[in-house]
Amino acid sequence: MANNRFLKFTINSTDKKIIRKFLSHQNFSSSQLRNLKNKGGQIFVNHKKRHLDFRMKTGDSLLVVLSEEIPADIIEPMQGKLDVIYEDDYLLVVNKPPGLASLPTRARTSRTMSNIVKYYLEENHENSTIHLVTRLDRDTSGLMVFAKNSFTHSLLDQILHSQDFQKYYLALIYGQMTPSLGLIDLPIGIDPDAFYLRNIDQNGKASKTEYKTIANYKTASLLKLKLLTGRTHQIRVHLSAMGHPIIGDEMYSHRKDSRISRQALHCYELKIVHPVTHELLNLKAPIPQDMVLLRSALEG
Known part of the structure; x- marks a missing residue:
C-alpha cells in the first residue's frame, strides 16, 4: 500500500x-x-x-x-526525462519543457507529461492514477502540479485560484506595456472562427491577469505575470489584446520570429499552501535556455 x-x-x-x-x-x-x-x-x-x-x-x-484507485488506460505509461521540482506523499511538481503537451489527445499516440508522470509513479510503486491539477500549453514551459490521490486533488481544486495557490509566469513581449504594471481585466471566450483559439468576448468568462514590467529593451520587454483566473490561453490572449503579444506566439501575434521557436512564456514560480501539511511551498523553475538566449539577443 x-x-x-x-x-x-x-x-x-x-x-x-x-x-x-x-x-x-x-x-x-x-x-x-x-x-x-x-x-x-x-x-x-x-x-x-x-x-x-x-x-x-x-x-x-x-x-x-483512502480507497484504492484504478488507473484509466487512456493514459499509457511512457518513459521520459522528468525534472522533479518537489515531491512528497501527496504532491508531485515537475518542470515541463516546451514542445510537450500536458495530456494526450484522443489519438493517444504521442508522449505527454501525463504519460511520463504515470511511468514515473509506476516505477516508484505509487498510485499511478493521473490527477493533473495545473496544465500548460504545449509550447509553454514551467511548473506543473500533479496530485497523488483524489482527495489531495480535491483540496487543491478548492484553493486553485485563491491566495493559497499563486502562479507566476515570465513572458518576453513585443513592445512595452503602459503603464508598466497593472491588471488586465478582460473576459475571454471561444473564437467563433476557430474552436481552438480564444478571444476577448464581452459575453465570455471573467478573466484577470496582473502584470509587472521587469525589464525594458529597445523593442521588447520582460514581464512578470500572476494569474487570478485560469482560462485557456489567458496570458497569451490578454497580452495580444493589449497590443503586446508574446514573442514567438505565432497563433496570437500572427508573425513568425526566427529568434525562438515557440511563445516565450514560462511558469517559473508557485506559492502553495500545502493542502495536507499546511506548509507554505515556494517553488521555482529556472528560465529555459531558449528564453535566456532570446533575452540576451534583446539586451544586445
Missing part, C-alpha cells in the same frame, strides 16, 4: 467528534465519503477499525486509508 493513501489526524477538543462530520470539516466531499465506505477505504481510531458514524474523543488518533 502506497504512503499517499494514508491520512492521520489527532482529535482536538474543538473538532467534530463524529467521524463523518470530522472528515466533512476536513473537506472530504460526500462522494469521497461514499468511496471511503463502499470502495475499500478503511478507518481506524486508536488502531481499531471504526465506521463513519463512530464518535471519537479528544486526543484520539484517527487513521484514514
Whole structure:
C-alpha cells in the first residue's frame, strides 16, 4: 500500500467528534465519503477499525486509508526525462519543457507529461492514477502540479485560484506595456472562427491577469505575470489584446520570429499552501535556455 493513501489526524477538543462530520470539516466531499465506505477505504481510531458514524474523543488518533484507485488506460505509461521540482506523499511538481503537451489527445499516440508522470509513479510503486491539477500549453514551459490521490486533488481544486495557490509566469513581449504594471481585466471566450483559439468576448468568462514590467529593451520587454483566473490561453490572449503579444506566439501575434521557436512564456514560480501539511511551498523553475538566449539577443 502506497504512503499517499494514508491520512492521520489527532482529535482536538474543538473538532467534530463524529467521524463523518470530522472528515466533512476536513473537506472530504460526500462522494469521497461514499468511496471511503463502499470502495475499500478503511478507518481506524486508536488502531481499531471504526465506521463513519463512530464518535471519537479528544486526543484520539484517527487513521484514514483512502480507497484504492484504478488507473484509466487512456493514459499509457511512457518513459521520459522528468525534472522533479518537489515531491512528497501527496504532491508531485515537475518542470515541463516546451514542445510537450500536458495530456494526450484522443489519438493517444504521442508522449505527454501525463504519460511520463504515470511511468514515473509506476516505477516508484505509487498510485499511478493521473490527477493533473495545473496544465500548460504545449509550447509553454514551467511548473506543473500533479496530485497523488483524489482527495489531495480535491483540496487543491478548492484553493486553485485563491491566495493559497499563486502562479507566476515570465513572458518576453513585443513592445512595452503602459503603464508598466497593472491588471488586465478582460473576459475571454471561444473564437467563433476557430474552436481552438480564444478571444476577448464581452459575453465570455471573467478573466484577470496582473502584470509587472521587469525589464525594458529597445523593442521588447520582460514581464512578470500572476494569474487570478485560469482560462485557456489567458496570458497569451490578454497580452495580444493589449497590443503586446508574446514573442514567438505565432497563433496570437500572427508573425513568425526566427529568434525562438515557440511563445516565450514560462511558469517559473508557485506559492502553495500545502493542502495536507499546511506548509507554505515556494517553488521555482529556472528560465529555459531558449528564453535566456532570446533575452540576451534583446539586451544586445
